[in-house]
Amino acid sequence: xxVTNMPRQFPKITLSEVDEETRLLAxxxxxxxxxxxxxxxxxxxxxxxxxxxxxxxxxxxxxxxxELAEQHSEESAKRKKSFKMIRSQSASLxxxxxxxxxxxxxxxxxxxxxxxxxxxSLPENCPEYQxxxxxxxxxxxxxxxxxxxAAKTLMKALFIREKYSRLAYHRFPRTVAQFLRSAENQTWKxxxxxxxxxxxxxxxxxxxxxxxxxxxxxxxxxxxKDGIVYVYENAEALSxxxxxxxxxxxxxxxxxxxxxxxxxxVDGPTKTYCHRRLNFLGSKFYLHxxxxxxxxxxxxxxxxxxxxxxxxxxxxxxxxxxxxxxxHLLNFIQTTYKTEADRxxxxxGGRKLTLREVFEHLNMDPYDLTVDSLDVHAGRQTFHxxxxxxxxxxxxxxxxxxxxxxxxxNLIDGEYFARIIKEVSHDLEESKYQHAEPRLSIYGRSADExxxxxxxFIQHKVHSTNMQWIIQVPRIYDIFKSKKLxxxxxxxxxxxxxxxxxxxxxxxxxxxxxxxxxYVTGFDSVDDESKHSDHMFSYKSPKPEQWTxxxxxxxxxxxFHMYANIMVLNNLRKERGLSTFQFRPHCGEAGSITHLVxxxxxxxxxxxxxxxxxxxxxxxxYYLAQVPIAMSPLSNNSxxxxxxxxxxxxxxxxxxxxxLSTDDPMQFHYTKEALMEEYAxxxxxxxxxxxxxxxxxxxxxxxxxxxxQEKKHFIGANYLxxxxxxxxxxRTNVAQIRMxxxxxxxxxxxxxxxxxxxxxxxxxxxxxx
Numbered sequence: 001x002x003v004t005n006m007p008r009q010f011p012k013i014t015l016s017e018v019d020e021e022t023r024l025l026a027x028x029x030x031x032x033x034x035x036x037x038x039x040x041x042x043x044x045x046x047x048x049x050x051x052x053x054x055x056x057x058x059x060x061x062x063x064x065x066x067e068l069a070e071q072h073s074e075e076s077a078k079r080k081k082s083f084k085m086i087r088s089q090s091a092s093l094x095x096x097x098x099x100x101x102x103x104x105x106x107x108x109x110x111x112x113x114x115x116x117x118x119x120x121s122l123p124e125n126c127p128e129y130q131x132x133x134x135x136x137x138x139x140x141x142x143x144x145x146x147x148x149x150a151a152k153t154l155m156k157a158l159f160i161r162e163k164y165s166r167l168a169y170h171r172f173p174r175t176v177a178q179f180l181r182s183a184e185n186q187t188w189k190x191x192x193x194x195x196x197x198x199x200x201x202x203x204x205x206x207x208x209x210x211x212x213x214x215x216x217x218x219x220x221x222x223x224x225k226d227g228i229v230y231v232y233e234n235a236e237a238l239s240x241x242x243x244x245x246x247x248x249x250x251x252x253x254x255x256x257x258x259x260x261x262x263x264x265x266v267d268g269p270t271k272t273y274c275h276r277r278l279n280f281l282g283s284k285f286y287l288h289x290x291x292x293x294x295x296x297x298x299x300x301x302x303x304x305x306x307x308x309x310x311x312x313x314x315x316x317x318x319x320x321x322x323x324x325x326x327x328h329l330l331n332f333i334q335t336t337y338k339t340e341a342d343r344x345x346x347x348x349g350g351r352k353l354t355l356r357e358v359f360e361h362l363n364m365d366p367y368d369l370t371v372d373s374l375d376v377h378a379g380r381q382t383f384h385x386x387x388x389x390x391x392x393x394x395x396x397x398x399x400x401x402x403x404x405x406x407x408x409x410n411l412i413d414g415e416y417f418a419r420i421i422k423e424v425s426h427d428l429e430e431s432k433y434q435h436a437e438p439r440l441s442i443y444g445r446s447a448d449e450x451x452x453x454x455x456x457f458i459q460h461k462v463h464s465t466n467m468q469w470i471i472q473v474p475r476i477y478d479i480f481k482s483k484k485l486x487x488x489x490x491x492x493x494x495x496x497x498x499x500x501x502x503x504x505x506x507x508x509x510x511x512x513x514x515x516x517x518x519y520v521t522g523f524d525s526v527d528d529e530s531k532h533s534d535h536m537f538s539y540k541s542p543k544p545e546q547w548t549x550x551x552x553x554x555x556x557x558x559x560f561h562m563y564a565n566i567m568v569l570n571n572l573r574k575e576r577g578l579s580t581f582q583f584r585p586h587c588g589e590a591g592s593i594t595h596l597v598x599x600x601x602x603x604x605x606x607x608x609x610x611x612x613x614x615x616x617x618x619x620x621x622y623y624l625a626q627v628p629i630a631m632s633p634l635s636n637n638s639x640x641x642x643x644x645x646x647x648x649x650x651x652x653x654x655x656x657x658x659x660l661s662t663d664d665p666m667q668f669h670y671t672k673e674a675l676m677e678e679y680a681x682x683x684x685x686x687x688x689x690x691x692x693x694x695x696x697x698x699x700x701x702x703x704x705x706x707x708x709q710e711k712k713h714f715i716g717a718n719y720l721x722x723x724x725x726x727x728x729x730x731r732t733n734v735a736q737i738r739m740x741x742x743x744x745x746x747x748x749x750x751x752x753x754x755x756x757x758x759x760x761x762x763x764x765x766x767x768x769x
Contacts, residue, residue, distance in 0.1 A: 009245070009247050010167060010247040010248055010249050010250060010253070010567075011163070011253070012252075013252070013253045013256045013257070127295070127299065127736060127737060129291075129292045129295055129737040129740070129741070130292055130295075131741075131744070132284050132287045132288060132291070141276055142269070142272055142273055142276065145269075146269035146272065146273065147269075147273060148756045149267075149269045149270065150267075150269050150270040150272070150273035150274070150756075151273075151752060151753040151755070151756030151757065152756060152757055153264045153267060153270050154264075154270065154273075154274075154620070154624065154753055155180075155183060155753050155754075155756075155757055156260060156264075157260070157261050157264060157600070157621050158176060158180060158621070158624060158625060158753075159180060160257050160260065160601060161600060161601060161621075161625050161627075162176075162177065162180060164257075164563070164601045164602060165194070165604070166194045167247045167249075167567055167571075168563065168566060168567040168570055168583065168602075168604075169194055169195070169196050169197070169570045169571070169574060169580045170194075170196065170582060170603075170604040171195060171196065171604060172193075172194065172625075173625065173722065174188075174193065174720065174721070174722050175722045175743065175747065175750070176624065176625060176626065176750065177192070177193070179747075179750040179751070179753070179754050182754055183754045183757050183758070193720075195708070195720075196521075196570075196580045196581075196582055196604070196705075197573075197574065197578070197579050197580045198468075198521055198579055198580075198705055198706065198707040198708065199518040199579045199707065200707040200708075200710065201465050201707065201709075201710060202463075208463040208519075209458050209461065209463070209515055210515070211511045211512075211514075211515060214507045214508055214511055214514055215507050215508075215576060215577075215578075216508065217505070217506040217507070217508045217509060218505050218506065219233075220232060220233065220234070220244070220505045221235055221237070221238040222498065222501050222502065222505065223238060224490060224493070224494045224497075224498060226251070226490075226543045226544065226545070227489065227490045227493045227543065227544030227561045227564070228248060228249065228493075228561070228564045228565055229494075229497050229498055229501045229565055229568060229569070230243045230248065230568075231243060231244045231246060231501065231505070231568070231572055232244060244572075246568050246571045246572060247567060247568065247571060248564075248568060249560070249563070249564040249567060249568075251539060251541070251560065252539040254560050254564075254601070255537070255538050255539040255541075256539065257601060258597060258601060259538075261597045261600060261601070261621075262594065262597055264617055265593070265597065265617040265618055267617070270617050271616055271617055274616040274617045274619070274620035274621075275616040277620055277749065277752075278616055278619060278620055278654060281623070281653075281654040281655055281745065281749075282650065282654050284745065285653040285654065285655070286653070288741050289689075292737055292741070293689065295735075295737055296689070296691045296735035296737050296738055297689070297690070297691070297735075299729065299735040299736060299737060300690055300691060300694075300729075300735055303729055303730060303733060304730075306729075306731070306733045307690070307733060308679075308690055308693055308694055308697070308733065309433070310432075310433050311433065311694055311697050311698070311731070311732055311733045312433055312434075312697065312700075312701050312714040312715065312731075313433060313434050313435070313675060313679070313697040313700055313701075314434075314435040314436070314437065314659070314701055314703075314704040314706065315434070315435065315436040315437065315661050315662050315674075315675045315700075316437055316605075316607075316628075316630035316659050316661045316700050316703055316704055317437070317607040317608075317630040317632060317661035317662070317663055318436050318437060318438050318439070318661060318662050318663065318664070318665070319438065319439045319472070319663065319664055320417075320421060320438035320439055320440050321406045321417075321441075321666075322663075322664035322665060322666035322667055323421065323424050323436065323438050323665060323666070324420050324421075324423070324665065324666055325666060325669060325670070325671065325672060325674065326371045326374055326666055326667075326670075327371055327672075328420070328423070328672070329374065329405070329420070329666060330369060330370070330371055330374050332405070332416070332419070332420055332423070333366055333401070334366050334367065334369065336355065336416060337355055337356075337359065337366040337367075338366075340355060341354065341355050341356040342354050342356060343355055343412075344411065345358065345404050345410075345412050345416075346358055346400060346403060346410070346411055347411050348400070352411070355404075358400055358401075358404065361400075362398050362400065362401075405417060405420070406420075408440065408452070408453055408456040409449075409452050409453075409456070413455075413456060413459065413460075414456045414460065415460060418456065418460035418462050419460075421462055422460075422461075422462060422464070424436075425462075425464035425466060425467050426464075427672065427673075428464065428466035428467065429464060429465065429466050431673070434466065434673070434675055434676075435466045435467065435468070435704065435706070436466065436467050436468075436675075437467070437468045437469070437470050437521070437522075437704060437705055438467060438469060438470070439470045439471070439472035439524055439526070440453060440469060440470075440471055440472065441471075441472050441473075441474060442471050442472075442473055442496055443473070443474060443476070443480070444473065444477075444480070444486075444492035444493065444495040445480050445485045445486065445492070445495065446485075446495055447494070447495045447498065447499060449495065449499075450499040450500070450503075450513055451499070451510070451512070453516070454513040454515070454516035454517075455512055457512075457516045457519075458512050458515060463519055468519065468521045468704065468705040468706060469519050469520050469521065470521060470522045470523065470524050470584060470705065471520055471522075471523050471524065472523075472524040472525070472526045473496060473523065473525055473526070473562065474526050474527050475525060475526070475527040475552065475553075475555070475558050476527060476552070477489055477492050477553060478550055478551060478552035480492065481548075481549075481550050482550055487548065488544065488545055488546070488547055488548045489544040489545075489547035489553055489561075490543070490544035490545040490547070493544055493561055493565065496565075497565040497569065499513065500513075500517070500569055501569060501572065503517060504572055504573050504576060504578060505572075517578075517579065518579060520579075520581065521579075521582060521705025522581050522582035522583065522584045522604070522705055523562060523566060523581055523582075523583055523585075524584050524585055524586060524607070525558055525559060525562055525585035525586060526585075526586050527586075528590070529555065529586065529587075529588075529589050529590040529591035529595060530590035530591045531552070531591070533552060533553070533554040533555070534551065535551065535553065535554050535557070536554070537554045537556040537560075541557060544561060555591065555592070555594075555595045555598065556594060556595070556597075556598040559585060559595075559598045559599065559602050559603075560598070562583060562585075562602075563583055563601075563602035563603075566581055566583050569581065582604035582605070582705060583602060583603050583604055584603060584604055584605050584606065584607065584630075585599055585602075585603055585606060585607070586606070586607045586608060587599040587603065587606040587607065587608060587609065588606060588608050588609040588610050588611040588612055589608035589609075589610055589611075589636070589639075589640060590610075590640050591611075593611055593614055593618065596611055596612060596615070596618050596622075597618065600618065600621060600622070600625070600627065603627070604628075605627060605628035605629065605703045606627065606628075606629055607629075607630045607631075607632070607661070607663075608629075608630075608631065608632065608636070609622070609629040609631065609658075610631075610640065610641055610646070610647065612629075612651070612656075613647045613650075619651075619654075619656070622656055623654060623655055623656050623746075623749075624746075624749060624750065624753075626656075626657045626746070627656075627657065628657045628658075628659065628699065628702065628703030629651065629656060629657065629658050629659070630658075630659050630660075630661040630700075630703065631646070631648045631651075631658050631659070631660060632660075632661050632662060632663035632668075632678070633646040633648055633660075633678070633681075633682060634662070634663075634668045634677075634681065635662070635663035635664060635667075635668050637668075638667070638668055643681075643685065644685075648660075648682065648686075649682075649686040649688070652688075652692065652695070652696065655742055655745060655746065657699050657702070657703065658696065658699060659696055659697075659699045659700035659703055660675070660678045660682060660696055660700065661678070661700075662674040662677075662678055679693055679696075679697075690733070691733075691734060691735050691738050694732060694733040694734045695734050695738060697732075698715055698727075698732045698734050701714050701715050702715070702719070714731060715727075715728060715731050715732050716728025716730075716731050716732065722743050722746075723739055723740060723742075723743030723744075724739045724743070726739070727739040
């Protein structure tokens with residue numbers, strides 16, 4: 001069925017439709033991942049070099065034997081001829097080629113470019129530059145069969161991601177969608193594009209906390225079933241089990257789709273193909289930089305009133321409880337003690353304590369505190385010790401101070417925490433060009449957490465034009481279960497999501513929550529990824545109501561159920577004309593590679609992504625689908641991976657959509673402007689050019705939760721278009737040459753895949769000649 005008339009229903013797959021070999025291979029990958037978690041760290045400090053002589057020699061021998069056999073195969077010769085014809089006859093075989101909307105882009109789909117075709121149809125705002133083109137064989141170095149198999153499996157993965165992205169109103173790149181429609185012999189239309197709905201920033205003079213003009217209540221009924229909230233038209237529909245027509249996800253279908261991608265990441269031909277293409281992308285950028293660096297710099301020098309300092313940058317991954325520097329927190333503690341020492345701030349053991357009494361109980365004087373004695377900074381002792389890192393959230397090692405200063409729900413209604421955040425937001429507003437997306441926690445231990453958080457937000461007027469809010473859900477079901485706060489995993493999911501459905505259906509009954517949700521742009525899933533889970537996620541996994549064990553569910557289980565509820569909620573809110581939410585989990589920082597497979601299906605974008613370095617197939621898929629990745633090299637340096645080994649520069653050069661973020665300035669940074677500190681260290685250590693850092697900054701705006709209107713203002717009115725046409729150099733300071741290179745390279749990579757799925761049609765054309 002075409003995307004144009006795709007219904008808003010979740011297309012289900014039965015187990016009988018999945019290849020048994022694929023299912024068994026996927027289970028083997030999961031079992032292998034579980035075994036690895038038991039036996040080694042997430043990222044070993046002792047990695048085996050890629051150029052291991054024996055393995056490399058044997059691999060080359062196998063490839064040579066396959067190529068020799070292929071040369072004597074008549075069928076292979078016919079396939080090779082068909083691939084070659086597709087790529088060389090693009091001008092005459094428009095029916096087989098990618099229907100790229102921009103005239104200039106049609107010539108870059110094929111590497112067989114004529115000298116005149118590349119420059120005659122370029123857009124006016126894109127200067128000519130030196131291109132790297134490869135002519136000759138269709139894909140030298142691998143056999144036709146391997147190429148065809150790899151391309152078809154990669155295309156299948158892209159179709160799967162597109163399905164999950166569209167259903168949840170997550171973003172999916174235009175260029176990739178155009179190629180996928182071409183593979184189906186269809187035409188992409190702009191009206192088919194699905195985008196998240198984000199509330200625009202309040203106009204000047206408008207009250208951001210106004211409870212006027214709130215939509216009316218509806219008579220809908222809600223019920224949680226299998227961990228997912230179902231919506232019913234009325235009580236009668238509920239009694240007859242007739243839910244509204246919304247895309248309710250199916251665990252079995254998700255497990256099957258997941259198994260397809262899991263089987264793909266260990267498929268030999270696909271791994272070889274992706275490894276070679278990634279190496280090629282890195283080498284191609286090196287040549288591009290060598291040939292065009294000065295031309296890009298010349299472009300940037302010609303842009304008036306725009307440089308790295310005054311382009312918009314978004315801190316796409318930062319936790320509210322650590323959004324301030326250690327010095328800022330120290331100053332705030334000393335200031336409050338100086339002015340409010342006799343204020344009652346804590347209740348402990350049935351007794352209310354003033355700030356003075358709290359410090360007396362801790363045997364310390366705030367005036368004697370230093371950043372060293374505050375002890376909130378992560379260092380060498382936290383490397384591969386997430387438990388020690390978590391303790392750094394307690395100033396001076398005292399949970400009492402965390403309760404007073406870094407919590408929203410305490411005896412003083414989170415006033416100190418709100419004041420610190422407002423001071424941070426004021427600094428951002430003063431800088432004008434820096435934005436942040438802080439995470440606030442919802443735990444799922446009780447249903448009234450949302451009302452408490454929204455009341456804190458409105459009571460203390462925390463809204464800022466330079467902050468967009470994200471809700472993080474820690475994966476700590478096992479802790480709540482051990483304390484008997486909840487009976488099963490379904491109750492935790494209900495506490496997290498049911499209040500959101502109620503506020504969407506009956507906003508008049510939940511006015512504060514309705515207002516707060518206008519400024520929430522997404523959800524995050526957080527915790528230590530290296531935690532081991534004995535359970536292997538599959539279609540046989542118990543339903544959330546049946547998950548009554550003390551053991552924590554695996555990562556993929558969490559992600560599916562969070563995605564499922566967000567997807568249904570987004571469709572309901574879209575019906576009501578309300579804002580939608582993105583799913584932006586922590587993923588790939590440590591733990592199993594299977595985490596990145598789950599996120600590839602369910603996430604709009606991810607934070608960290610370090611483990612992509614381990615899997616060429618996943619890394620190449622994240623490149624092809626342009627999945628945004630918020631990376632935090634300073635944070636990783638203290639926890640999981642030394643700075644020099646961080647793959648950010650490698651990802652950037654290859655063309656993955658990466659941005660820089662701070663994660664926890666209180667733990668990892670020293671200066672007042674933590675995001676600028678992150679950019680400065682990266683630029684110095686990796687010798688990034690001005691164009692490089694401005695490209696990262698532009699990526700951060702694209703992947704952020706800023707509204708459509710704000711993005712148009714910050715990076716250009718046509719930002720949704722790909723290539724130079726979508727880049728306003730006067731706002732982004734990213735060279736048009738760089739944008740043209742990125743777009744042309746992506747089109748070439750995608751065209752290789754589309755060619756493979758059209759082999760049979762091309763063979764038919766050859767036979768008619």
